[in-house]
Amino acid sequence: MTPPQDATPKPPKYPANLETSMILPKQRASPASSLASLPYRRSNPSLQKLFESTASISGSRPSSGTATPTAPPSTIPSSLFSPGSRYNGAGTPGSLPPGVSDEHRTLIQRAFAPHVAVLADTETEELIRAKGFEGGLLQLLRPFGESVPGKVTIRDSVGASKSYEDFGVRFVGVNEGLGLPPMPGRDSTSGQKEGGRASSSSIRPRRLGGDVPQVEELVDRHLQYSEFNSQDMVADYLNQGEPQPQESTTSPFYTLYLRRLLSGLPLVPHETFAHPVAGIIAISSRNANPIEELRRLYSRQHDGDLRFPQWVENDYLRYYVLVHDEETGDIAKSNQTFDSMKRHFGLHCHLLRLKSQQCIPSDDDSVRLPTCEWMSASEELAEIQKRETSDDITDPTPYLPDSDITAIRTFIRELVAQSIVPNMERAVSTWNEQILARRRGISGRFMSLSKRWTGFGGSRTSSSSSSTSNSNYDSLQGFYRPDAPEALMRKLADYCFMLRDYKLGLSTYDILRADFQTDKAWRHYAGAAEMAALSALLSPGPLTSKTRTDTVNTLIQDASYSYTDRQRSAAPYYALRTLALGLELLRLRGSSAADDAARWASRILETGLVGPIGAALFTQRIAACYVVRPGVGTLRVGSRRRKAAFWAVLAAETWWKMERALQADRCLELATSLYGSRGEDGELVGLPSQDMQAFVDALRQQIMGLRLANRGFVEGGDALGDGDGEDGVGDTGVDEKRLVVEDEALETLDTSPRQHRKSLIGVPAPAVDVGPLSPRVDRKTQDGEVKDDHFEGA
Amino acid sequence: MSYYFTIFSPTDTPLFTHEFGTSRSGGDGVPHFTTAERSMAPFVLHSALDMVEEVQWGPSTSSGSAPMYLKHIDKYANNFVSCWVTGANVRFLLLTRPRDEALGLGGSGNNRGSLAGGRTGMTGGGGLYNPSAPATEEAVKNFFVEVYEAWVKTVMNPFFHAGNGDVVKSPVFKARVAAAAKKYL
Numbered sequence: 002m003t004p005p006q007d008a009t010p011k012p013p014k015y016p017a018n019l020e021t022s023m024i025l026p027k028q029r030a031s032p033a034s035s036l037a038s039l040p041y042r043r044s045n046p047s048l049q050k051l052f053e054s055t056a057s058i059s060g061s062r063p064s065s066g067t068a069t070p071t072a073p074p075s076t077i078p079s080s081l082f083s084p085g086s087r088y089n090g091a092g093t094p095g096s097l098p099p100g101v102s103d104e105h106r107t108l109i110q111r112a113f114a115p116h117v118a119v120l121a122d123t124e125t126e127e128l129i130r131a132k133g134f135e136g137g138l139l140q141l142l143r144p145f146g147e148s149v150p151g152k153v154t155i156r157d158s159v160g161a162s163k164s165y166e167d168f169g170v171r172f173v174g175v176n177e178g179l180g181l182p183p184m185p186g187r188d189s190t191s192g193q194k195e196g197g198r199a200s201s202s203s204i205r206p207r208r209l210g211g212d213v214p215q216v217e218e219l220v221d222r223h224l225q226y227s228e229f230n231s232q233d234m235v236a237d238y239l240n241q242g243e244p245q246p247q248e249s250t251t252s253p254f255y256t257l258y259l260r261r262l263l264s265g266l267p268l269v270p271h272e273t274f275a276h277p278v279a280g281i282i283a284i285s286s287r288n289a290n291p292i293e294e295l296r297r298l299y300s301r302q303h304d305g306d307l308r309f310p311q312w313v314e315n316d317y318l319r320y321y322v323l324v325h326d327e328e329t330g331d332i333a334k335s336n337q338t339f340d341s342m343k344r345h346f347g348l349h350c351h352l353l354r355l356k357s358q359q360c361i362p363s364d365d366d367s368v369r370l371p372t373c374e375w376m377s378a379s380e381e382l383a384e385i386q387k388r389e390t391s392d393d394i395t396d397p398t399p400y401l402p403d404s405d406i407t408a409i410r411t412f413i414r415e416l417v418a419q420s421i422v423p424n425m426e427r428a429v430s431t432w433n434e435q436i437l438a439r440r441r442g443i444s445g446r447f448m449s450l451s452k453r454w455t456g457f458g459g460s461r462t463s464s465s466s467s468s469t470s471n472s473n474y475d476s477l478q479g480f481y482r483p484d485a486p487e488a489l490m491r492k493l494a495d496y497c498f499m500l501r502d503y504k505l506g507l508s509t510y511d512i513l514r515a516d517f518q519t520d521k522a523w524r525h526y527a528g529a530a531e532m533a534a535l536s537a538l539l540s541p542g543p544l545t546s547k548t549r550t551d552t553v554n555t556l557i558q559d560a561s562y563s564y565t566d567r568q569r570s571a572a573p574y575y576a577l578r579t580l581a582l583g584l585e586l587l588r589l590r591g592s593s594a595a596d597d598a599a600r601w602a603s604r605i606l607e608t609g610l611v612g613p614i615g616a617a618l619f620t621q622r623i624a625a626c627y628v629v630r631p632g633v634g635t636l637r638v639g640s641r642r643r644k645a646a647f648w649a650v651l652a653a654e655t656w657w658k659m660e661r662a663l664q665a666d667r668c669l670e671l672a673t674s675l676y677g678s679r680g681e682d683g684e685l686v687g688l689p690s691q692d693m694q695a696f697v698d699a700l701r702q703q704i705m706g707l708r709l710a711n712r713g714f715v716e717g718g719d720a721l722g723d724g725d726g727e728d729g730v731g732d733t734g735v736d737e738k739r740l741v742v743e744d745e746a747l748e749t750l751d752t753s754p755r756q757h758r759k760s761l762i763g764v765p766a767p768a769v770d771v772g773p774l775s776p777r778v779d780r781k782t783q784d785g786e787v788k789d790d791h792f793e794g795a
Numbered sequence: 796m797s798y799y800f801t802i803f804s805p806t807d808t809p810l811f812t813h814e815f816g817t818s819r820s821g822g823d824g825v826p827h828f829t830t831a832e833r834s835m836a837p838f839v840l841h842s843a844l845d846m847v848e849e850v851q852w853g854p855s856t857s858s859g860s861a862p863m864y865l866k867h868i869d870k871y872a873n874n875f876v877s878c879w880v881t882g883a884n885v886r887f888l889l890l891t892r893p894r895d896e897a898l899g900l901g902g903s904g905n906n907r908g909s910l911a912g913g914r915t916g917m918t919g920g921g922g923l924y925n926p927s928a929p930a931t932e933e934a935v936k937n938f939f940v941e942v943y944e945a946w947v948k949t950v951m952n953p954f955f956h957a958g959n960g961d962v963v964k965s966p967v968f969k970a971r972v973a974a975a976a977k978k979y980l
Contacts, residue, residue: 643844647839692837
């Protein structure tokens with residue numbers, strides 16, 4: 002893997018060299034290099050840690066998440082394509098196509114997790130901030146909530162229990178996640194959380210996702226990083242990919258893109274995933290008047306200044322936590338307070354014992370705070386920016402004593418397994434009996450029928466005023482009141498989805514779809530259609546029949562259309578989410594569903610829902626969709642190898658245009674392997690047509706030049722001073738020429754090309770197609786021996 | 796409108812390639828591909844072979860014998876692909892790139908009424924190009940039939956082995972394809 006230009010000594014760079022001074026501005030002119038040259042060439046270990054930890058998360062989630070929970074992320078082995086991600090194979094629909102991991106299915110399941118609002122009193126925030134956590138209790142709890150230790154057993158609507166290892170909850174702040182930024186005036190009142198964060202960087206880090214441009218920017222930063230200074234890391238990617246050639250089509254950056262797309266779901270009326278399922282109210286043992294303080298916080302949250310918007314159900318589960326200070330507090334007194342809390346508030350209480358001292362990395366039992374997997378794109382961008390601009394090379398991530406971590410894990414385990422999940426189960430069964438069963442019965446059908454008819458008449462007479470008298474939909478403000486049956490049913494369906502009871506979820510979403518359509522609540526309708534499609538795809542039963550696939554396709558189509566075109570205010574983020582998740586899940590279904598997946602992916606590209614980075618990633622993804630479709634029989638009828646190769650070439654070209662040489666290179670490799678291994682006798686055969694061969698060769702040459710140029714920046718910039726200075730790329734000079742020659746030799750002079758290839762080369766044409774593209778290439782001098790010198794095999 | 800016509804051997808090697816523009820609606824018979832489209836055209840056609848095989852070997856849509864003309868089978872961006880399969884599994888693929896106006900792209904909405912843009916005989920109703928419009932299908936079919944005739948005469952040459960990937964070099968064949976293109980497309 003040593004880059005060949007190391008072998009030949011470069012002529013020294015003379016400052017007076019005219020060519021050099023002419024080349025330099027040219028190279029600076031490229032936006033990527035100018036962006037990257039400054040911050041990335043500085044080796045900032047804390048920054049590197051951030052990129053690496055996120056990148057390693059962005060691959061398949063290491064299965065050690067619960068087994069060795071205290072391991073700092075930086076020590077997680079970079080086994081990105083480890084088969085460990087298949088531990089959830091129980092829920093896999095049917096049998097996966099060979100070599101396809103259901104990594105993204107797991108990702109989607111984990112993305113829709115119950116949200117828990119965190120509210121703490123001032124003393125608790127002070128206590129925790131003294132430990133080095135600027136974000137207070139929320140920052141402390143957040144990483145641990147993402148995967149609840151141990152298995153969580155969930156009983157579904159028919160009474161069957163199922164255990165999940167990867168169940169998690171998301172801790173959110175009380176005033177975060179709203180579609181609008183928090184009011185500046187409110188910061189003074191709810192300021193305990195705001196103060197620490199706002200000072201640190203210029204981007205305001207909001208724990209709110211749903212912003213596609215930010216996701217793109219973030220992925221771009223990661224790409225740049227991998228492009229410019231992590232040969233070892235990317236080498237790892239490539240090497241790790243070899244044992245599983247099929248799944249190497251999944252780029253870690255695509256996974257990162259999806260993850261950030263699903264991080265920080267915004268709090269909106271038309272879906273309740275981000276609505277709090279429970280709220281933690283924490284007070285400190287230092288508080289003189291604990292019960293009063295709890296009541297005050299509760300009333301602030303219930304109907305005071307910290308209340309959620311009116312379309313959010315307000316009577317969610319409250320969980321009361323007493324944070325005991327191990328070092329200064331008196332445990333007897335805390336126990337007494339805790340007992341009185343239990344008397345007042347019942348079972349949903351916990352005594353959390355933490356050390357108040359700040360922990361430093363050199364302490365005996367100190368453990369680094371795990372990185373948040375599900376932070377939103379803006380947060381991570383802010384973090385990257387903060388670390389880039391700070392001169393401090395130490396890792397700012399706070400450390401925790403081991404005992405604290407155990408305490409927090411116990412707390413979260415108890416919170417989820419004993420309060421949140423049973424509470425959600427109970428809510429599901431209650432609503433199922435009281436609302437859904439009534440709707441499903443005879444009278445319910447009749448009611449909806451009559452409603453539909455009146456709605457029908459109303460729509461004929463006046464198309465503008467869609468709110469009929471007996472509709473619960475507030476068409477002006479665009480939401481259902483939280484106690485309306487529709488809102489409750491939506492909540493029921495979302496609970497089912499979060500508890501992974503996809504069957505009940507699907508049937509509820511179907512009923513809701515009809516209701517929302519009658520009410521012309523298009524965004525709600527789109528949401529229900531989206532989730533119905535996802536539930537259908539996630540439910541473990543086989544979905545092989547053509548009609549079911551058609552249903553899903555109609556749902557996805559409906560959802561994406563209703564999210565964007567049907568209403569005045571389009572919601573492209575949700576349309577993108579629908580299509581992206583739909584395509585991922587369809588792809589896992591294999592065979593003919595993979596075609597649909599590819600179609601939805603090209604829909605994403607056509608409708609322009611994504612920016613340049615997303616476009617490249619999804620182009621690459623289309624190739625991956627086609628790759629999973631195997632042919633039938635010896636003729637491999639129905640395989641999509643040629644399509645896959647075509648899209649891989651397209652992706653390579655797109656990446657190259659964006660100057661992401663490594664990505665382009667990987668796509669091109671995939672393409673050539675798909676085109677090449679077509680021969681019946683298993684021999685490597687070149688591309689079928691001269692034109693295509695010429696195009697691919699030219700592209701490869703350009704990518705190579707770009708790659709060497711990028712590398713030249715990293716390795717002290719001595720490649721700049723080559724001196725021959727033909728053009729912007731050609732400054733890499735002789736080496737590039739040699740490499741390209743070798744590469745072409747591999748492509749065109751196979752050891753035993755098939756006969757028709759010989760005859761192709763025999764026609765007078767070949768000098769024409771290769772000549773103008775690479776005038777320096779002289780094939781005659783090559784022989785088959787150079788094959789082993791194929792540049793890096795990458 | 797621009798066309799890119801390729802004959803693929805059963806082993807996916809292109810045996811003959813011809814580019815041309817429409818000669819109808821005042822067209823000059825010269826293709827107007829952009830450079831990017833031009834370089835992508837072979838890839839598009841080659842990738843369409845996947846769909847050809849699917850249609851060819853898939854469940855038959857017509858009663859009786861399998862048709863040779865498979866009509867419009869694939870689409871990439873603004874490129875439409877039609878196919879004809881000969882008895883020896885040689886595939887004729889025709890890539891059609893309609894003008895931007897015919898796709899409803901370009902800002903030439905006022906141009907549609909003029910003579911150049913107004914001939915909707917080829918482009919189906921409404922001015923938008925529709926690959927499965929009867930007129931379009933018929934025109935492409937006629938073109939394929941003519942090419943097929945010429946092709947049959949070419950492969951009857953005992954010194955020509957299409958199965959071995961022999962490229963068609965005959966100027967007569969080329970002239971006939973060009974004539975068929977001029978006549979029907």
